[in-house]
Amino acid sequence: MSEKILLVEDNKALAKLLAKKSEASLGLEVDVAHSMEEAVELLRKNKNDYFIALLDLNLPDAPDGEIVDYVLSQNILVIVLTGNIDKKTKALFAEKPIVDYVYKGNMDDVNYIFTMIDRLRKNREYKVMVVDGSIPSRNRIKAMLQSQQFKVLAAAHGEEALRYFEDNDDIKLVVTDYHMPVIDGMELVLTLRKTHPKHALGIIAITSNEDESVVAKFLKHGANDFIVKPFGKEELICRVNNTIEAQENIETIANLVNIDPMTGALNRRYFFSEMEDYMPFASENQEPYMLGIVDIDHFKSVNDTYGHDVGDKVITAVAKRLQGEAKGVDLVARLSGEEFGVVLKNIPREKAVGWFVKMRASLANEPIEVDGKTIKITVSMGLAPSMDVEFEELMEQADRALFEAKKGGRNRVEIAQFEG
Numbered sequence: 001m002s003e004k005i006l007l008v009e010d011n012k013a014l015a016k017l018l019a020k021k022s023e024a025s026l027g028l029e030v031d032v033a034h035s036m037e038e039a040v041e042l043l044r045k046n047k048n049d050y051f052i053a054l055l056d057l058n059l060p061d062a063p064d065g066e067i068v069d070y071v072l073s074q075n076i077l078v079i080v081l082t083g084n085i086d087k088k089t090k091a092l093f094a095e096k097p098i099v100d101y102v103y104k105g106n107m108d109d110v111n112y113i114f115t116m117i118d119r120l121r122k123n124r125e126y127k128v129m130v131v132d133g134s135i136p137s138r139n140r141i142k143a144m145l146q147s148q149q150f151k152v153l154a155a156a157h158g159e160e161a162l163r164y165f166e167d168n169d170d171i172k173l174v175v176t177d178y179h180m181p182v183i184d185g186m187e188l189v190l191t192l193r194k195t196h197p198k199h200a201l202g203i204i205a206i207t208s209n210e211d212e213s214v215v216a217k218f219l220k221h222g223a224n225d226f227i228v229k230p231f232g233k234e235e236l237i238c239r240v241n242n243t244i245e246a247q248e249n250i251e252t253i254a255n256l257v258n259i260d261p262m263t264g265a266l267n268r269r270y271f272f273s274e275m276e277d278y279m280p281f282a283s284e285n286q287e288p289y290m291l292g293i294v295d296i297d298h299f300k301s302v303n304d305t306y307g308h309d310v311g312d313k314v315i316t317a318v319a320k321r322l323q324g325e326a327k328g329v330d331l332v333a334r335l336s337g338e339e340f341g342v343v344l345k346n347i348p349r350e351k352a353v354g355w356f357v358k359m360r361a362s363l364a365n366e367p368i369e370v371d372g373k374t375i376k377i378t379v380s381m382g383l384a385p386s387m388d389v390e391f392e393e394l395m396e397q398a399d400r401a402l403f404e405a406k407k408g409g410r411n412r413v414e415i416a417q418f419e420g
Helices: 012-026 036-049 066-073 087-095 107-123 135-146 158-167 185-193 209-220 233-258 268-284 299-306 308-325 349-365 391-407
Strands: 004-008 029-033 050-056 077-082 100-103 127-131 151-155 171-177 202-207 225-228 290-296 331-336 339-344 368-370 373-375 379-385 413-415
Touching (some): 004 012, 004 036, 004 066, 012 029, 012 107, 036 050, 050 066, 050 107, 077 087, 077 107, 107 233, 127 158, 135 151, 135 171, 151 158, 171 233, 185 209, 233 268, 290 299, 290 308, 290 349, 290 391, 299 308, 299 373, 308 331, 308 368, 349 413, 379 391, 391 413
Parallel strands (some): 004 029, 050 077, 077 100, 202 225, 379 413
Antiparallel strands (some): 290 339, 331 339, 368 373
């Protein structure tokens, strides 16, 4: 069942406008109520359908915002619509787990509503971490971020935060205090920036009014932004969302340069560039990895039998399967035609070989469905383990192993045989 929006607004003209624009810009169906009584009835019938509710703060039968508490009690996200942003409204926003409040003043304010809803839907895919030595402060920030639909992890100090990263390499943002035991915020930023560049991991530093000189130091050491205590919910949310959006914009631009447009895998140029940077790092840190070249067997027959459009979809399906089984730090690239490069990082040799063997079997045993056609394929793989050589030599070793796999009858995995 698709998600819906509950809109409660007694101004019927505005309600009609909001519903029409929401369905057009977000593709979400909108249920409209003009009173609290109507809203309660809709919730009784359809409570589990609603992703979010847009609530007029002053309704004829609920003039003091009673609708807000009721909808929150149903565990539904709330954006408040108000014609008067006064201290009372701001206090309501600060005290309750409301997503945001919007002044019903002009079209810019109306359009902001849909920008915010779109932001919330994206935020559900992201993990963020709060690092703060104070339990009340940590819990307060965690609650603010959860109201924005982030998956939130919390740590009491930098050492605990770094342990989280061992099992959560997909953390998108860190909000860290400066003064903490064990490892403070400054050392945490320095440590994270050794392996996580700004475009991949956002960091917002929290400082106090007495730490003015620290702000510049945080920024020089790699923080994306900072926030000064005491701060309100509205400021934190704006800074967090701005940082996330900047990362998304950089990622979009990078994808245009680094991603193969047909498959969504990395392109050959970026793959080579990444490996030339990664191999010295892996050698210095004694980090084992495995390079594999994966080639679809007899692919010409697929194009000859089904046509090039279907062939392209088969290549894309193979790319998706490789990406789906790889870790976030691993590399999957389309090298040419039906050939892929895969690098499994920080993995023992036996485990890496097992991954490729399992992937070969999976591709052979699970046909690809394309345009109503069931297409069986196999792949050959040549592997080269980590060694102290240049990347070109590593590729040559994997290519020789691939040749042996083809020569041996295809649908095989071969490992380069040499002393590294």
